[in-house]
Amino acid sequence: MKNIAIIFSVLCIQLWSAQNVYLTKVEKTNDNSDKFLYKKDATETDAIYLGEVEVQGFSKDDAMVFSLVYKKAKEIGANTFGIKPFENIDGSPQEFNASNYKVALYYTPKDKLTGQNGAMYIFASSDKDQKINVNRKDYTLSPRSFFKLKIIPGEVYTISTKKLLGSTIKVQPKSNDENLYFQISSLKIKPDTSGVGGLNFKSGDVVGLEKSYAEFLSAIYKEQQ
Numbered sequence: 216m217k218n219i220a221i222i223f224s225v226l227c228i229q230l231w232s233a234q235n236v237y238l239t240k241v242e243k244t245n246d247n248s249d250k251f252l253y254k255k256d257a258t259e260t261d262a263i264y265l266g267e268v269e270v271q272g273f274s275k276d277d278a279m280v281f282s283l284v285y286k287k288a289k290e291i292g293a294n295t296f297g298i299k300p301f302e303n304i305d306g307s308p309q310e311f312n313a314s315n316y317k318v319a320l321y322y323t324p325k326d327k328l329t330g331q332n333g334a335m336y337i338f339a340s341s342d343k344d345q346k347i348n349v350n351r352k353d354y355t356l357s358p359r360s361f362f363k364l365k366i367i368p369g370e371v372y373t374i375s376t377k378k379l380l381g382s383t384i385k386v387q388p389k390s391n392d393e394n395l396y397f398q399i400s401s402l403k404i405k406p407d408t409s410g411v412g413g414l415n416f417k418s419g420d421v422v423g424l425e426k427s428y429a430e431f432l433s434a435i436y437k438e439q440q
């Protein structure tokens with residue numbers, strides 16, 4: 216009886232955390248070979264609305280969620296997106312809910328895409344607070360949040376997780392025509408493959424992100440000022 220209760224609890228947890236991504240509306244389709252999926256600028260008026268997907272259920276695996284959204288977007292030829300809030304009874308937008316949200320999909324001509332703004336974006340992981348240091352200044356990132364810093368071309372930026380066995384990287388942007396995107400991964404534990412036996416602990420990595428995925432995170436994570 217106890218084992219049945221445990222199995223039932225595990226199944227409930229899996230169902231609760233299950234994530235589904237549905238293509239819920241298709242207004243138009245577009246034929247293009249664009250591999251990217253960028254966030255649509257709020258002021259862009261030349262973007263063509265194609266449809267929308269709905270994300271149902273919460274998951275900590277944001278890369279998997281983005282992959283599902285990306286596949287649905289490419290089914291109808293979208294290259295840009297925007298979060299579409301649910302509305303209250305009075306028509307006002309509801310607060311973003313990571314367990315259920317809609318993503319509007321668009322096609323934006325390449326010459327209308329907004330340029331990068333010369334900023335460094337640093338994203339937390341999805342599960343716990345993390346402390347980092349950028350050029351000797353400390354920051355604390357809450358789960359599912361990010362902050363951005365204006366970058367100066369030619370200046371060296373040192374990003375560190377500030378913990379024993381953590382990571383430190385140095386980057387030097389060449390111009391203001393690029394953005395830099397990084398995510399601080401959480402604690403990792405893996406088997407020791409050296410032959411000695413035991414476990415290896417790593418307190419966190421600084422991971423570079425591709426722009427499309429980073430812009431998706433910037434839409435579903437909260438910006439810290």
